[in-house]
Amino acid sequence: MxxxxxxxxxxxxxxxxxxxxxxxxxxxxxxxxxxxxxxxxxxxxxxxxxxxxxxxxxxxxANKQELFAAVIREHRHLMLDLPRPEEENIPLVDALGKIFRLEIDEKGEREREAILNLIVRESAQFPELSDYLYDNGILRSREDLMEWLAIQARKGLVVIEDETVCAGMLMDIAFGALLPRRRLKTAPDRAARLIHIRKRFEIFLRGVSPNL
The missing domain is CATH 1.10.10.60 (Homeodomain-like)
Known part of the structure; x- marks a missing residue:
């Protein structure tokens, strides 16, 4: 053999x-x-x-820009948890809480805050970085959220006139609160912030509810 x-x-x-x-x-x-x-x-x-x-x-x-993109790609899961499971059947306000990962642990919260600050700061100073991230599909937060909103609209759960505007509103609601001007040092402060974000989500959802 x-x-x-x-x-x-x-x-x-x-x-x-x-x-x-x-x-x-x-x-x-x-x-x-x-x-x-x-x-x-x-x-x-x-x-x-x-x-x-x-x-x-x-x-x-190949270059520092590609290295920056690799860092963002590695941490983008901290920003949005999308797509959602097809069989998910929970209130939309709870779904938004999961999408924006409001219940992330403290370590994850610090990491998210750091990566969001990095993206905002560097994109403002170097617009070509932001273009690179979007052109290469590394950052798709808005697009993924638009797709989720479109699915909810097809289900008849919301009435969306402009998915781009609504996705932008939701991102402003969440990320605007998740990037505070001062660091939240105590657990009660962080808990209060999550309550406020959830209330803002509820106000948004009342505005797009088909029952109004």
Whole structure:
């Protein structure tokens, strides 16, 4: 019987190593971007934080813009939990609470606040970053929310004249409150904020209710 050498697994350790290196770089880039901002977040700083060479970064990311996009992609789940399960059957105000992840734990809340601040700050200073994120489908928050609203409208649960406007209103309601001008240091403050966001959602839903 002829011996057969199976070569399929030879590249796997290298692939695992590359994925680990990529993850380390993205984690380090996130820390550096939050701390220094896009302009001062040099590849030297990212490389030092990730304990890799600059060459190791450029083997995986073409430029700093691509690295920024990878950080946003890794954390975009903190912004919106969409799409929702097809079988979900809960009050719309509860669905919006889940979509905007109002019950996220404190650690996740801090991470969300940091990534939202990063996106808002850097998009204002470098509009090309925002264009890159949208053009490459990395940020689809508004579009995903528009699709969810369209589904609710088809179900007859809401009457939506302009999905773009309504999605923008909901994002302003939630993200405007989730990015306070001062840091909320106590649990009661954070709990009060969630109550206020939920009340705003209720006001919005009364405005689009087909029963009014």
């Amino acid at each position: 002829q011996n057969v050498t199976v070569r399929r697994g030879r590249g796997r350790p290298k692939l695992v190593e590359e994925n680990d290196r990529r993850n380390s770089i993205v984690v380090a880039a996130h820390q550096v971007l939050v701390e220094y901002g896009f302009a001062a977040a040099t590849t030297e700083r990212v490389a030092a934080r990730a304990k890799v060479s600059k060459r190791g970064i450029y083997e995986l990311f």
